[in-house]
Amino acid sequence: MSEPSTWQRRIEGEWFGRPSLFDATGTWQGYEDIRRSSVFEDGVTTYYMDGGLEGGGPMAGRFRLGAPFAFGVVDSDASRLYTGPDFYGTGQPYGSFVDAHYYGPGWQVDLNTWNQVLTDRDTQVYSSVLFQGPAVVGCFNGLYTRDLAKVEGWLAEETRNGPVPYILPTKAAGAFSGECEVYGADQKPRGAVQVTIELEPLDLLRTRQRVTWSGALDRAYTVDARRDGFRSFYEGPDAWGNAQAFGRANYPSLHFADVWKLKGREFMLDATPGMGAGTELAVAYELFDGNVLGAVVHGVLRWSSS
16 A cells, blocks of 8 residues: 555554553553554554553553554555554544454453544544453553643643543533534445433432434434443433443443444543533444444534533
Protein backbone atom coordinates (compact mmCIF):
# COMPACT_ATOMS: atom_id res chain seq x y z
CA MET A 1 0.00 0.00 0.00
CA SER A 2 1.60 3.26 -1.14
CA GLU A 3 -0.54 5.58 1.01
CA PRO A 4 -1.82 5.17 4.56
CA SER A 5 -5.52 4.57 5.11
CA THR A 6 -7.93 7.28 6.27
CA TRP A 7 -7.83 5.82 9.81
CA GLN A 8 -4.04 5.68 9.79
CA ARG A 9 -3.88 9.37 8.85
CA ARG A 10 -6.41 10.12 11.60
CA ILE A 11 -4.20 8.60 14.33
CA GLU A 12 -0.75 9.65 13.10
CA GLY A 13 1.71 10.90 15.71
CA GLU A 14 2.33 9.86 19.31
CA TRP A 15 -0.52 9.59 21.82
CA PHE A 16 -0.10 9.86 25.59
CA GLY A 17 -2.37 8.36 28.22
CA ARG A 18 -2.61 6.65 31.59
CA PRO A 19 -5.46 4.16 31.26
CA SER A 20 -6.68 2.46 34.40
CA LEU A 21 -6.83 -1.30 34.91
CA PHE A 22 -9.97 -2.86 36.40
CA ASP A 23 -10.70 -6.45 37.34
CA ALA A 24 -13.77 -8.33 36.09
CA THR A 25 -15.95 -6.93 38.89
CA GLY A 26 -15.13 -3.32 37.96
CA THR A 27 -12.75 -2.80 40.88
CA TRP A 28 -9.87 -0.44 40.09
CA GLN A 29 -6.41 -2.06 40.22
CA GLY A 30 -3.79 0.34 38.84
CA TYR A 31 -2.49 2.37 35.89
CA GLU A 32 -0.83 1.62 32.60
CA ASP A 33 1.51 4.45 31.56
CA ILE A 34 1.52 4.31 27.77
CA ARG A 35 2.91 6.18 24.81
CA ARG A 36 1.39 4.88 21.57
CA SER A 37 2.31 5.54 17.97
CA SER A 38 1.34 3.95 14.68
CA VAL A 39 3.96 4.69 12.03
CA PHE A 40 3.52 4.34 8.25
CA GLU A 41 6.90 4.14 6.52
CA ASP A 42 7.91 2.72 3.14
CA GLY A 43 4.48 1.20 2.67
CA VAL A 44 4.60 -0.62 6.03
CA THR A 45 2.69 0.25 9.20
CA THR A 46 4.14 -0.61 12.63
CA TYR A 47 2.40 0.01 15.93
CA TYR A 48 4.47 0.83 19.02
CA MET A 49 3.47 0.92 22.70
CA ASP A 50 5.92 1.88 25.41
CA GLY A 51 5.31 2.37 29.13
CA GLY A 52 4.66 0.22 32.15
CA LEU A 53 2.15 -0.98 34.70
CA GLU A 54 1.86 0.75 38.08
CA GLY A 55 0.04 -1.31 40.68
CA GLY A 56 -2.23 -4.00 39.29
CA GLY A 57 -2.87 -5.96 42.48
CA PRO A 58 -3.29 -9.69 41.75
CA MET A 59 -3.31 -8.86 38.00
CA ALA A 60 0.20 -7.35 38.00
CA GLY A 61 1.97 -10.58 37.12
CA ARG A 62 -0.15 -11.02 34.02
CA PHE A 63 -0.04 -7.47 32.68
CA ARG A 64 3.49 -6.37 33.54
CA LEU A 65 5.95 -6.96 30.69
CA GLY A 66 9.71 -6.49 30.35
CA ALA A 67 9.82 -4.88 26.89
CA PRO A 68 7.78 -2.43 24.79
CA PHE A 69 5.09 -3.69 22.43
CA ALA A 70 5.67 -3.62 18.67
CA PHE A 71 3.59 -5.30 16.00
CA GLY A 72 2.96 -5.09 12.29
CA VAL A 73 -0.29 -3.79 10.80
CA VAL A 74 -1.61 -4.54 7.33
CA ASP A 75 -3.35 -1.18 6.92
CA SER A 76 -6.49 -0.53 4.86
CA ASP A 77 -9.81 1.28 5.17
CA ALA A 78 -11.61 -2.09 5.13
CA SER A 79 -9.65 -3.82 7.91
CA ARG A 80 -6.48 -3.38 9.92
CA LEU A 81 -4.78 -6.78 10.24
CA TYR A 82 -2.43 -7.14 13.25
CA THR A 83 0.39 -9.50 12.30
CA GLY A 84 2.34 -9.90 15.56
CA PRO A 85 4.50 -10.70 17.30
CA ASP A 86 2.82 -8.89 20.20
CA PHE A 87 -0.78 -8.82 18.90
CA TYR A 88 -2.62 -10.93 16.32
CA GLY A 89 -6.08 -10.11 15.00
CA THR A 90 -8.01 -7.44 13.16
CA GLY A 91 -9.85 -4.14 13.54
CA GLN A 92 -12.52 -2.43 11.45
CA PRO A 93 -12.87 1.39 11.22
CA TYR A 94 -16.25 3.12 11.10
CA GLY A 95 -15.27 6.72 10.50
CA SER A 96 -13.50 7.99 13.62
CA PHE A 97 -14.23 4.79 15.58
CA VAL A 98 -12.47 1.41 15.37
CA ASP A 99 -13.69 -1.91 16.76
CA ALA A 100 -10.73 -4.33 17.07
CA HIS A 101 -10.60 -7.98 18.16
CA TYR A 102 -7.20 -9.58 18.70
CA TYR A 103 -5.00 -11.71 20.96
CA GLY A 104 -1.97 -10.63 23.03
CA PRO A 105 0.43 -13.53 23.72
CA GLY A 106 2.33 -11.55 26.37
CA TRP A 107 -0.81 -10.76 28.36
CA GLN A 108 -2.42 -14.11 27.44
CA VAL A 109 -5.79 -12.46 26.84
CA ASP A 110 -8.18 -11.92 23.98
CA LEU A 111 -8.95 -8.19 23.61
CA ASN A 112 -11.88 -6.20 22.26
CA THR A 113 -10.55 -2.66 21.84
CA TRP A 114 -12.70 0.36 20.99
CA ASN A 115 -10.93 3.58 19.95
CA GLN A 116 -13.01 6.71 19.33
CA VAL A 117 -11.30 9.87 18.08
CA LEU A 118 -13.32 12.95 19.06
CA THR A 119 -14.02 15.93 16.84
CA ASP A 120 -11.08 17.93 18.24
CA ARG A 121 -8.92 15.23 16.53
CA ASP A 122 -6.52 15.28 19.52
CA THR A 123 -8.58 13.26 22.02
CA GLN A 124 -9.02 9.50 21.89
CA VAL A 125 -11.45 7.52 24.04
CA TYR A 126 -9.87 4.11 24.53
CA SER A 127 -10.95 0.83 26.09
CA SER A 128 -9.79 -2.78 25.92
CA VAL A 129 -12.03 -5.40 27.48
CA LEU A 130 -9.89 -8.45 28.27
CA PHE A 131 -11.13 -12.05 27.92
CA GLN A 132 -10.13 -15.57 28.89
CA GLY A 133 -12.30 -17.50 26.46
CA PRO A 134 -15.82 -16.11 26.99
CA ALA A 135 -15.06 -14.84 30.52
CA VAL A 136 -14.11 -11.21 31.16
CA VAL A 137 -10.74 -10.94 32.95
CA GLY A 138 -10.66 -7.16 33.24
CA CYS A 139 -10.56 -3.90 31.34
CA PHE A 140 -8.14 -1.10 30.50
CA ASN A 141 -9.69 2.27 29.65
CA GLY A 142 -8.87 5.96 29.61
CA LEU A 143 -8.39 9.08 27.53
CA TYR A 144 -5.40 9.81 25.28
CA THR A 145 -4.08 13.06 23.80
CA ARG A 146 -1.45 13.85 21.18
CA ASP A 147 -1.36 17.57 22.01
CA LEU A 148 2.12 17.90 23.52
CA ALA A 149 1.17 21.13 25.30
CA LYS A 150 -1.46 19.22 27.30
CA VAL A 151 0.45 16.06 28.21
CA GLU A 152 1.64 16.90 31.73
CA GLY A 153 -1.74 18.14 32.94
CA TRP A 154 -3.52 15.40 31.00
CA LEU A 155 -1.66 12.61 32.77
CA ALA A 156 -2.29 14.23 36.14
CA GLU A 157 -6.02 14.39 35.38
CA GLU A 158 -6.08 10.78 34.23
CA THR A 159 -4.38 9.79 37.49
CA ARG A 160 -7.06 11.63 39.46
CA ASN A 161 -10.08 10.69 37.37
CA GLY A 162 -9.27 7.19 36.10
CA PRO A 163 -10.66 5.28 39.12
CA VAL A 164 -13.89 7.38 39.31
CA PRO A 165 -16.97 5.12 38.96
CA TYR A 166 -19.58 5.76 36.26
CA ILE A 167 -22.80 7.19 37.63
CA LEU A 168 -25.80 9.09 36.27
CA PRO A 169 -27.31 12.18 37.93
CA THR A 170 -29.31 10.93 40.91
CA LYS A 171 -31.34 13.98 41.98
CA ALA A 172 -31.68 16.11 38.84
CA ALA A 173 -33.87 15.45 35.81
CA GLY A 174 -32.50 16.38 32.42
CA ALA A 175 -31.07 14.90 29.26
CA PHE A 176 -27.86 13.98 27.50
CA SER A 177 -28.22 14.89 23.82
CA GLY A 178 -26.16 15.39 20.69
CA GLU A 179 -25.64 14.47 17.07
CA CYS A 180 -23.92 11.16 16.32
CA GLU A 181 -22.52 9.62 13.15
CA VAL A 182 -24.08 6.46 11.73
CA TYR A 183 -22.19 3.82 9.74
CA GLY A 184 -23.49 0.64 8.20
CA ALA A 185 -21.96 -2.79 8.64
CA ASP A 186 -20.27 -2.09 5.28
CA GLN A 187 -18.36 0.75 7.06
CA LYS A 188 -19.97 3.39 4.82
CA PRO A 189 -21.55 6.53 6.33
CA ARG A 190 -25.33 6.50 6.62
CA GLY A 191 -25.76 10.06 7.86
CA ALA A 192 -26.39 11.56 11.28
CA VAL A 193 -28.75 10.73 14.12
CA GLN A 194 -29.87 13.00 16.93
CA VAL A 195 -29.61 11.03 20.17
CA THR A 196 -31.38 12.11 23.36
CA ILE A 197 -31.29 10.24 26.68
CA GLU A 198 -33.82 11.82 29.03
CA LEU A 199 -33.26 10.96 32.69
CA GLU A 200 -35.88 10.94 35.41
CA PRO A 201 -34.39 9.86 38.75
CA LEU A 202 -36.83 7.61 40.60
CA ASP A 203 -34.66 7.24 43.70
CA LEU A 204 -30.94 7.17 44.46
CA LEU A 205 -30.42 3.89 42.58
CA ARG A 206 -33.10 3.88 39.87
CA THR A 207 -33.50 6.14 36.83
CA ARG A 208 -36.14 6.11 34.10
CA GLN A 209 -34.45 6.62 30.74
CA ARG A 210 -36.43 7.80 27.70
CA VAL A 211 -34.20 7.40 24.67
CA THR A 212 -34.92 8.76 21.20
CA TRP A 213 -32.93 8.49 17.96
CA SER A 214 -34.06 10.55 14.99
CA GLY A 215 -32.52 11.02 11.57
CA ALA A 216 -30.55 8.24 9.88
CA LEU A 217 -32.00 5.92 12.55
CA ASP A 218 -35.39 6.27 14.18
CA ARG A 219 -36.26 4.59 17.47
CA ALA A 220 -37.77 5.55 20.80
CA TYR A 221 -37.76 3.43 23.92
CA THR A 222 -38.08 3.69 27.69
CA VAL A 223 -36.22 1.64 30.28
CA ASP A 224 -35.99 1.71 34.05
CA ALA A 225 -32.29 1.46 34.91
CA ARG A 226 -31.31 0.14 38.34
CA ARG A 227 -27.72 0.54 39.56
CA ASP A 228 -26.08 -1.99 41.89
CA GLY A 229 -22.49 -0.90 42.49
CA PHE A 230 -20.60 -1.22 39.21
CA ARG A 231 -23.50 -3.14 37.64
CA SER A 232 -26.73 -1.84 36.11
CA PHE A 233 -29.95 -3.56 35.06
CA TYR A 234 -32.43 -2.36 32.44
CA GLU A 235 -35.87 -3.62 33.39
CA GLY A 236 -38.31 -2.68 30.60
CA PRO A 237 -40.88 -1.79 29.50
CA ASP A 238 -39.35 -1.40 26.00
CA ALA A 239 -35.94 -3.03 26.41
CA TRP A 240 -34.22 -5.41 28.80
CA GLY A 241 -30.57 -6.03 29.61
CA ASN A 242 -27.70 -5.13 31.88
CA ALA A 243 -24.38 -3.30 32.00
CA GLN A 244 -20.98 -3.48 33.62
CA ALA A 245 -19.02 -0.33 34.43
CA PHE A 246 -15.24 -0.09 34.57
CA GLY A 247 -14.41 3.31 36.01
CA ARG A 248 -15.87 6.15 33.95
CA ALA A 249 -17.07 3.78 31.21
CA ASN A 250 -20.37 1.89 31.25
CA TYR A 251 -20.86 -1.06 28.89
CA PRO A 252 -24.59 -1.74 28.28
CA SER A 253 -26.19 -4.70 26.53
CA LEU A 254 -29.85 -4.18 25.60
CA HIS A 255 -32.47 -6.35 23.91
CA PHE A 256 -35.48 -4.60 22.38
CA ALA A 257 -39.00 -5.96 21.93
CA ASP A 258 -38.28 -6.61 18.24
CA VAL A 259 -35.31 -8.47 16.69
CA TRP A 260 -32.83 -5.62 17.40
CA LYS A 261 -30.26 -5.52 20.17
CA LEU A 262 -27.53 -3.11 21.24
CA LYS A 263 -24.12 -3.27 22.85
CA GLY A 264 -22.19 -0.13 23.65
CA ARG A 265 -19.83 2.00 25.67
CA GLU A 266 -20.83 5.19 27.47
CA PHE A 267 -17.77 7.08 28.73
CA MET A 268 -18.26 10.04 31.10
CA LEU A 269 -15.52 12.35 29.80
CA ASP A 270 -15.55 14.89 32.64
CA ALA A 271 -16.25 12.63 35.63
CA THR A 272 -14.15 13.67 38.64
CA PRO A 273 -13.94 12.58 42.29
CA GLY A 274 -16.75 13.97 44.41
CA MET A 275 -20.53 13.93 44.45
CA GLY A 276 -21.20 14.67 40.81
CA ALA A 277 -21.94 12.71 37.66
CA GLY A 278 -20.35 14.60 34.76
CA THR A 279 -21.86 16.44 31.80
CA GLU A 280 -20.17 15.02 28.66
CA LEU A 281 -20.83 11.47 27.53
CA ALA A 282 -18.89 9.91 24.64
CA VAL A 283 -21.06 7.10 23.27
CA ALA A 284 -20.39 4.25 20.88
CA TYR A 285 -23.16 1.78 20.08
CA GLU A 286 -23.27 -1.28 17.86
CA LEU A 287 -26.78 -2.27 16.75
CA PHE A 288 -27.60 -5.82 15.70
CA ASP A 289 -30.40 -7.16 13.53
CA GLY A 290 -30.63 -10.53 15.23
CA ASN A 291 -27.01 -11.66 15.40
CA VAL A 292 -25.92 -9.59 12.39
CA LEU A 293 -24.28 -6.18 12.78
CA GLY A 294 -26.61 -3.57 11.32
CA ALA A 295 -25.20 -0.17 12.25
CA VAL A 296 -22.54 1.61 14.32
CA VAL A 297 -23.32 4.90 16.07
CA HIS A 298 -20.82 7.18 17.82
CA GLY A 299 -20.54 10.75 19.06
CA VAL A 300 -20.62 12.98 22.15
CA LEU A 301 -23.74 13.85 24.16
CA ARG A 302 -23.95 16.84 26.51
CA TRP A 303 -26.06 17.29 29.62
CA SER A 304 -28.74 19.90 30.21
CA SER A 305 -30.97 19.89 33.27
CA SER A 306 -34.70 20.34 32.94
